[in-house]
Amino acid sequence: MAGRSRGxxxxxxxxxxxxxxxxxxxxxxxxxxxLKISFSEPVIAQPPFAPQWDSLSAAWAHITNPVLENxxxxxxxxxxxxxxxxxxxxxxxSTLLTLLVGYPMAYGMxxxxxxxxxxxxxxxxxxxxxxxxxxxxxxxxILKTEGLLxxxxxxxxxxxxxxxVHLTPTAVYIGIVYSYLPFMVLPLYASLxxxxxxxxxxxxxxxxxxxxxxxxxVLPLSLPGxxxxxxxxxxxxxxxxxxxxxxxxxxxxxxxxxLWSEFFQNRDWPVASAVAVLxxxxxxxxxxxxxxxxxxxxxx
Amino acid sequence: xxxxxxxxxAAMMVVGFVFLYLPIVILVLYSFNESKLVTVWGGxxxxxxxxxxxxxxxxxxxxxxxxVAVTSSTLAAVLGVMAGITLARVPRFLGRTLFSGMVLAPLxxxxxxxxxxxxxxxISLSLDRGFLTIVIAHATFSMCYVAVVVxxxxxxxxxSxxxxxxxxxxxxxxxxxxxTLPMIAPGxxxxxxxxxxxxxxxxxxxxxxxxxxxxxxxIKIFSSxxxxxxxxxxxxxxxxxxxxxxxxxxxxxSLKRALARGGD
Numbered sequence: 001m002a003g004r005s006r007g008x009x010x011x012x013x014x015x016x017x018x019x020x021x022x023x024x025x026x027x028x029x030x031x032x033x034x035l036k037i038s039f040s041e042p043v044i045a046q047p048p049f050a051p052q053w054d055s056l057s058a059a060w061a062h063i064t065n066p067v068l069e070n071x072x073x074x075x076x077x078x079x080x081x082x083x084x085x086x087x088x089x090x091x092x093x094s095t096l097l098t099l100l101v102g103y104p105m106a107y108g109m110x111x112x113x114x115x116x117x118x119x120x121x122x123x124x125x126x127x128x129x130x131x132x133x134x135x136x137x138x139x140x141x142i143l144k145t146e147g148l149l150x151x152x153x154x155x156x157x158x159x160x161x162x163x164x165v166h167l168t169p170t171a172v173y174i175g176i177v178y179s180y181l182p183f184m185v186l187p188l189y190a191s192l193x194x195x196x197x198x199x200x201x202x203x204x205x206x207x208x209x210x211x212x213x214x215x216x217x218v219l220p221l222s223l224p225g226x227x228x229x230x231x232x233x234x235x236x237x238x239x240x241x242x243x244x245x246x247x248x249x250x251x252x253x254x255x256x257x258x259l260w261s262e263f264f265q266n267r268d269w270p271v272a273s274a275v276a277v278l279x280x281x282x283x284x285x286x287x288x289x290x291x292x293x294x295x296x297x298x299x300x
Numbered sequence: 301x302x303x304x305x306x307x308x309x310a311a312m313m314v315v316g317f318v319f320l321y322l323p324i325v326i327l328v329l330y331s332f333n334e335s336k337l338v339t340v341w342g343g344x345x346x347x348x349x350x351x352x353x354x355x356x357x358x359x360x361x362x363x364x365x366x367x368v369a370v371t372s373s374t375l376a377a378v379l380g381v382m383a384g385i386t387l388a389r390v391p392r393f394l395g396r397t398l399f400s401g402m403v404l405a406p407l408x409x410x411x412x413x414x415x416x417x418x419x420x421x422x423i424s425l426s427l428d429r430g431f432l433t434i435v436i437a438h439a440t441f442s443m444c445y446v447a448v449v450v451x452x453x454x455x456x457x458x459x460s461x462x463x464x465x466x467x468x469x470x471x472x473x474x475x476x477x478x479x480t481l482p483m484i485a486p487g488x489x490x491x492x493x494x495x496x497x498x499x500x501x502x503x504x505x506x507x508x509x510x511x512x513x514x515x516x517x518x519i520k521i522f523s524s525x526x527x528x529x530x531x532x533x534x535x536x537x538x539x540x541x542x543x544x545x546x547x548x549x550x551x552x553x554s555l556k557r558a559l560a561r562g563g564d
Contacts, residue, residue: 008393011472016393019383019443023402026440030417033424047423101319104312108305120317122552127320129544131501133518133525134537138323141330141529148326181320210306232408239410241504246525256412256504263416263508273420276413283410291404 031280038273039066049270070274080258080275084282087255090169090244091237094176098184098233099226101177106188106225107218110195121189128182136175136246143171143247167249175243180236184229191225192218224293231290235283255279324541331534348535358536361520365500368431368516372438373495379439380446380491385480387447388454406441407448414441415508422509429511437509438499445498446491453487454480493547 039062040049053059074080109120127135142148143166150162165171195218203213241256248254255275263272305313331349335342352358383403390396406414418437419429427433461483465475481488503518510516521533 009472011476012390015382016386016390016399019379019386019403019447020395020399022379022440022443023383023399026418026421026436027402027406030414030421033420034413034417037420101316104309105316108309108313111305111309113304120313122548123317123320126545126548127324129497129548130324130541131518131537133501133503133521134327134533134540135323137521137525137529137533137537138327140525142323142326144529178319178323181316235408236410239412241410241412242522256410259412259416269420272416276416279410279413283408287405287408290408291401294404 034273034276036062037270038070038277039068040270041067041069042268042270047269048267067270070270071278073271074274074278079253083253083255083258084278086253087238087240088282090172090176090252090254091234091240094173094180094237095230095234097173098177098180099230102181102184102188102229103226105181106185106192107222109185109189110192117193124182124185124189132179133242135179136242139171139175139178139247140166143174166247169248169252171247172244172252172254175247176233176237176240179243180233183232187228187232188222188225191222191228195221224296228290228293231286231293235286235290238283239279327534328538328541331531331538333531333534336531348531349539351532352535352539355532357515358517358520358532361515361517362536364431364514365517368434368438368506368514369496369499372435372499373442373492375435375439376442376446376495377488377492379443380495381450381481381484381488383443383447384450384454384484384487387451389459403444403447406444409441411502411504415505418505419508429509430514433509433511434506434514434516437505438495438502441505442495442498445494446488449487449491449494450484453484457483497544 036053037049040051042048043050051058051062053062105124109117109124112120140147145162145164145166147166149165150159153159154162165174199217199221200213203217204210208216238254239256240254241260244252244254244257245260259272259275259279262268262275266272332344332346333340333342334345334347383399386393387400387403393399414437418433418440422429422433422436462475462479465479466472470478501518502516503522506516507519507522510519517536521536524530524533
């Protein structure tokens with residue numbers, strides 16, 4: 001650009017500085033504050049933690065002498081360790097299930113005529129625009145003991161006792177797969193749509209059976225889309241709050257719920273902050289990988 | 301890839317789409333149910349819609365949600381356009397890696413973390429919790445979506461058009477209003493709509509940063525859902541789904557018309 005040799009124009013500087021400053025104050029600074037509070041001790045006061053950074057020397061004294069009790073507490077109480085492991089397990093299994101449901105949909109869409117592609121694409125995106133909370137709520141009426149699923153299954157005689165699905169991990173799996181399915185289908189479709197048809201024909205001409213073509217050609221070429229979709233489902237699912245709260249019972253303790261109750265019920269800000277810091281640490285590796293994929297344009 | 305899906309694949313697709321839509325259809329159907337019980341069909345009725353319009357607390361929450369969504373998505377559109385242009389058009393500046401990281405991270409960051417960290421920040425800055433804090437919180441994560449959409453749109457356009465305008469003597473501001481903005485306009489509009497939806501739908505972040513007088517619609521819905529399924533919630537859900545379906549339909553028809561006219 002012509003401006004580069006003369007240094008940046010004022011307009012350009014402002015275009016960089018305004019969003020940069022906004023994100024620094026409302027995205028980066030909040031993390032630093034959470035980090036700081038996670039190394040503070042709870043006190044009965046307003047705000048309910050100490051020490052306060054009211055002077056530079058107080059801040060320095062705190063940094064050099066942080067309170068580690070919140071973290072040792074998290075590791076000593078199995079409740080917290082279990083809810084981290086539980087979240088990772090539930091998110092992992094749900095991601096695989098979403099892939100199993102989403103892949104045939106995306107692959108089928110990519111093989112349709114352009115008119116059908118446009119219609120089906122709109123149908124995949126449409127639920128994304130409707131309220132997440134309401135879509136999760138819709139499953140309560142279906143899954144609860146006196147709900148529609150049991151009503152139908154009992155009346156056609158498949159089961160003789162109502163199934164207990166609502167308030168179990170199964171309901172949480174269903175809720176996550178249902179809510180995040182568009183996030184899986186869209187990047188998969190984007191990578192499958194770009195697939196060169198002549199490659200498939202070449203494989204078929206050389207004598208590969210359709211299933212072999214799929215395993216040896218289609219699947220490997222759609223790996224970037226698969227990876228993008230899996231991360232888009234896995235990362236938010238680990239920290240999910242609404243789905244386990246509404247569909248899972250007391251037994252499905254996920255870390256988002258733990259953080260929520262630590263903050264709103266126990267009002268222990270330092271422990272809630274420590275839970276948040278550890279959750280970010282758990283998610284850092286998948287987030288960095290996801291950003292690498294996103295930058296390479298894997299999300300389409 | 302134009303051979304059409306085979307029968308097995310087609311069947312799997314049908315199952316997938318039924319799974320995606322059946323719960324919504326059931327939800328809408330039961331909003332017209334006379335009976336209060338979900339499993340009993342008591343005949344068609346509009347009585348839950350009638351009750352909905354008498355529920356002042358719910359209507360007030362809806363009003364607040366609309367106000368928050370309009371304000372925050374407009375703010376997010378402005379900030380997001382700036383961030384998107386920066387990412388697409390400025391290859392090198394101090395802290396670019398940090399900047400692009402800050403734009404992408406909120407897209408996948410769990411809501412509970414964004415909510416908690418922003419609340420603690422507002423308290424540290426002694427900002428009173430209420431309308432303003434919800435708007436700031438929503439604008440912060442929405443601007444990242446706008447930025448990504450705008451960046452993607454700009455990446456598809458050659459820089460030479462902007463450079464030509466500049467070489468012909470247009471000032472940077474003129475280049476922006478007359479060349480860049482028209483190019484990214486569809487992206488800005490869909491970014492604004494996306495921001496509106498995300499804001500209107502957000503429960504977790506708003507629960508952290510809202511104050512006593514600023515209960516949004518999702519917070520209100522959530523507190524009544526916790527007490528059980530009620531047809532009134534089905535009714536409000538149906539209205540929301542209807543609005544979205546209508547909006548999407550209008551959008552795609554206007555897009556088709558624009559395409560038929562030979563526009564973009």
